[in-house]
Amino acid sequence: MTSEIADHWGKGDVYSLIISALNRMSKSLNDLTLEDLAPVDHFHARGLPATVELADRLPIKPGHHILDIGCGLGGPARYMANRFRCKVSGLDITVPFVDAANKLTALLQMEQDVKIEQGDGQRLPYPDACFDGAYTQHVTMNVADRQRFFMEAFRVLKPGAFFALSEHGLGPKGEPHHPVPWSADGSGAYLLAPSETRRLLQRVGFEDIAIEDTGTKYAAGYRNAIEKAEKGALPPLGVHILMGDSALQKTRNTLRNIEEGRTHPIQLICRKPG
Numbered sequence: 376m377t378s379e380i381a382d383h384w385g386k387g388d389v390y391s392l393i394i395s396a397l398n399r400m401s402k403s404l405n406d407l408t409l410e411d412l413a414p415v416d417h418f419h420a421r422g423l424p425a426t427v428e429l430a431d432r433l434p435i436k437p438g439h440h441i442l443d444i445g446c447g448l449g450g451p452a453r454y455m456a457n458r459f460r461c462k463v464s465g466l467d468i469t470v471p472f473v474d475a476a477n478k479l480t481a482l483l484q485m486e487q488d489v490k491i492e493q494g495d496g497q498r499l500p501y502p503d504a505c506f507d508g509a510y511t512q513h514v515t516m517n518v519a520d521r522q523r524f525f526m527e528a529f530r531v532l533k534p535g536a537f538f539a540l541s542e543h544g545l546g547p548k549g550e551p552h553h554p555v556p557w558s559a560d561g562s563g564a565y566l567l568a569p570s571e572t573r574r575l576l577q578r579v580g581f582e583d584i585a586i587e588d589t590g591t592k593y594a595a596g597y598r599n600a601i602e603k604a605e606k607g608a609l610p611p612l613g614v615h616i617l618m619g620d621s622a623l624q625k626t627r628n629t630l631r632n633i634e635e636g637r638t639h640p641i642q643l644i645c646r647k648p649g
């Protein structure tokens with residue numbers, strides 16, 4: 376199932392797709408900035424603003440080593456490295472995303488600070504207690520063994536380190552409509568209610584679990600994307616180029632799922648005991 380999930384997210388040459396869009400915008404690759412790539416490399420509906428809001432809450436210090444689990448194209452990892460002067464290791468199951476992420480990091484000359492590799496968050500290829508913090512943004516909807524994913528995050532964190540997560544949790548009003556960005560038809564989707572996520576994190580040993588409801592903010596992000604798409608006003612560079620022909624339908628369903636209480640978007644921060 377993991378390879379099917381990777382196939383769902385990214386096929387082909389994702390890097391070339393992004394470079395073609397930049398070329399259509401007459402953007403020179405020589406002086407590319409983090410902001411130039413932000414419309415596509417923060418792969419969640421609210422994009423860069425959601426990453427900034429998460430970062431505002433994280434106790435990252437210069438020199439820290441942070442883990443981004445399910446880092447996608449690496450936009451959030453590069454943002455954290457640049458903002459906090461920290462090192463970020465990223466891991467993602469989707470090979471075309473890992474390939475594009477490393478090429479984009481090289482274009483921005485950030486290879487010293489951001490390293491991205493292919494792997495599964497349920498089996499982290501890192502030693503125990505080596506990271507000062509970890510986050511996973513809009514990844515866990517695809518994670519079948521959520522307890523193992525959390526145990527692995529717990530294992531690789533130093534005592535006192537933070538763990539942060541944002542996701543679409545399962546809402547109280549029944550199964551989501553599909554397709555959505557993380558699943559075409561419900562296969563590979565393992566949504567959990569926020570109360571169950573909290574329970575699993577506690578069972579694994581995390582403490583100080585703070586959950587924030589982000590549904591209203593996400594719904595506004597999806598409405599904005601739908602309005603632009605319906606007007607034919609989507610820019611050449613955006614996450615829609617990663618979602619294929621059904622991008623608009625996926626976005627409409629994601630909004631509808633929030634409005635009907637079928638999903639429950641959250642942002643969560645907790646801590647490994649010190």
Ligand SMILES: C[S@@+](CC[C@H](N)C(=O)[O-])C[C@H]1O[C@@H](n2cnc3c(N)ncnc32)[C@H](O)[C@@H]1O
Nearest residue numbers: 417418445446447467468469495496512514517
């Ligand atoms: C919506 S994208 C988010 C990417 C990135 N976190 C961001 O915010 O820009 C979801 C990502 O989760 C990755 N993913 C899904 N299941 C995973 C797993 N078990 N281990 C690692 N990555 C996973 C997918 O390959 C995809 O890149």
